[in-house]
Amino acid sequence: MSTASGIRVETVSRVFAARGTTVEALRDVSLDCPAGSFTALIGPSGCGKSTILRLALGLDRADTGTIEVGGLAPSDATKSGITGVAFQDAALLPWRSVEDNIALPLDVLGRPRAAHSAKIAELIALVGLKGFENALPSELSGGMRQRVAIARSLVTDPQVLFLDEPFGALDQILRKQMNIELQRIWMESQATTLLVTHGIDEAVFLADRVVVMQSRPGRISKIIDIDLPRPRRAELFADPAFHKLEAEVASALDGH
């Protein structure tokens, strides 16, 4: 699976027209995420990082350029079930229980749920929601809902995982825990992962490469390789090498 599960973005442009003005969300953006790699997209609001993700998921279409996910066009890739996604907002269906929300991608892809009941139970345990299987989203806290969304993104055993600020709504402590969990999941699954984030620490901690973007027009300004050994542990957050990389990303964000 490894060679076929990369993400390839080639000279992609996307312009939005709204109320008489146009916004260049992306201009000639190219990015190659090799199979099994972990890439973080970071940048100010409006730099087009979420647009890249939406294009790769087939939720939107590029004006020019091509995007391939696992060697397939985005809409084919998602239909074949090799992708997983978690958005910034949990976007749970209010009438479905935790279990049923996690199973939603299976229903979309037409896969039998019975065959995955063990997987669902395992994921519920993984995100620490044992005992809440039958709870409705309105009975959960914001953090718990977000964890349901994470579990949902993993239910199909995705080869390519898209995460759009999945921990943006969580508190710092929980976020670090989830970062460590996510790294563990990623190392086990070997899924090619594209993470959109606002958090410099999160990006450096998780990614092999941090892609820094700038806005107006949305473009990639710098790619920083993160050569920290894995598995990365919680202590790393206090490591001087880690801080140095953080500073590098921060100055790239400032346009240096």
Add this chain to the structure above:
Amino acid sequence: MGIDLRRIYGSIRNLAIIVIVWEILGRLQLVASGALPPPSAVVLRLIKDWGDYPGHIGATIFGAGVGFIIGNAVAIAAGVLFALYPLTSRVARGLNIAIFALPAIAISPILVLTLSDPVPRIVLAAIGCYFVTMTATVVGLTQVDARSVDVVRAYGGGKWKALWLVQWRSALPVILSGLRVAAPNAVLGSILAEFGGGGRWGLGVYLLGSLGRAEPDRLWGIGLVATLIAAAAYAVFALIANSITGSSQSVTVPTSLLRSDEEGRVRPLWQRGALIASSIALPFALWWVLLLALRVPAMIAKTPAGLLDYLVLLPSAPIAQGKLVAALAQTLPMTFIGMAAGLALAFALALCSQLWPAVVRAFMPVALVTQTMPLVALTPLLVLMLGRGTAVILAITISVTFFPAFVTMAQGLLMVPRAALEVPKAYGASLFTQLRLVSIPSSLPYLFAATRLTAPRALLGVMIAEWLATGTGLGNLLNQSRGYLDYGMIWSVAFVSVVLSVLFYQVVVVVERRVLGRFGMASAQ
């Protein structure tokens, strides 16, 4: 949820108070010298007349029930089509508005002329349901939280998958609230068709037969039964909706609603022109085709061409035009005044429903009564109370416009997201401040939706009053023409009143787009 003993007790208490006050008023003959009989007399008379009822009730319920099923089935299917393929909704727009706006009373003589007995009531009942449910379906399906649909689409799910997994379930409360309004509409449609003639059975027939005999207690009995049927139909769907709404309210504030491809897409001028033209042509084409298919004699059934002859080309046309213009001069001013009053009342009460929910619960039964009653039993009473003048027209018009407007606006206020309400609350805002800062501005789309809804109904109300009470305006012209067998004029009045209603509707839509556009709000259907 929502059903606790105190509420039930409160409703019973309020009902008891109303009944007792009514009894006293009736016993002492305080209102319009006995036109308002005490409830005890109404019930006694009802028991005495009971032998007559089953046949009439059965006929009305049959018409209403079959119409309800057919109308809503068509409405939901059409709603799904329009929501999934927005282009179809643009082509069908003219037809939809015409169906919505056509005053039942104006076409009931036509239906009776062209179709045989149970069909006119089924058709009017179905028409009464169609627009409400169709709109509710479209709104429910499109106002879904875009993020949930994104999740489905992100796994390669198409339109139908999203419809099946997300949209229909999230639309269910909206559709049910549509059915809730449609149910009394169906009963009303059936009764109005019975007014128009034909048939031996039906509450409308019974009522019309009893109208001439000065027996207010029987009239009230019939009205009461009609109201109970409508109220029961309403209550069933209110209960179902109540048990479902709680579990489908979005927990977070939806930042974006699902946008169709059609929205914001600028089509070239010729395409827009073609869409508008086909949307206008469709109702006329359907009118023509239906008449051809039914093989109604040309003398009775006027095609668009026949109508053109009658109103413009024939030598007698100027006389017909003169009659129409004179009638319009009487009908139009009343329509505007009645509509404004009905809307103002509904908006005030919808806001009260936020401030004092208990008051509204107490008022609700009365509101329901005014929904079915006025057309049937209240008219004679109102005539006796207010005379055969302007006041009675206004009273009837307000009572037919108020209820749908109130339901729409109360619904709108209910849909204000929890979090949005909690922000001012968190700063210690009083209920009034909360209302002013959040509820009222965010209900603006619903105020417009209610205005759109009531504009044609106001015309209906005025025409009913003119027909049954004052003998003026379009309503009277229609009734007279029925007597003279002046088919051309019957069709002309029907046509003009439909065109007027569509026009009112369009004017509201244009104003709405301007205003909401300025506030960056989307219109509520």
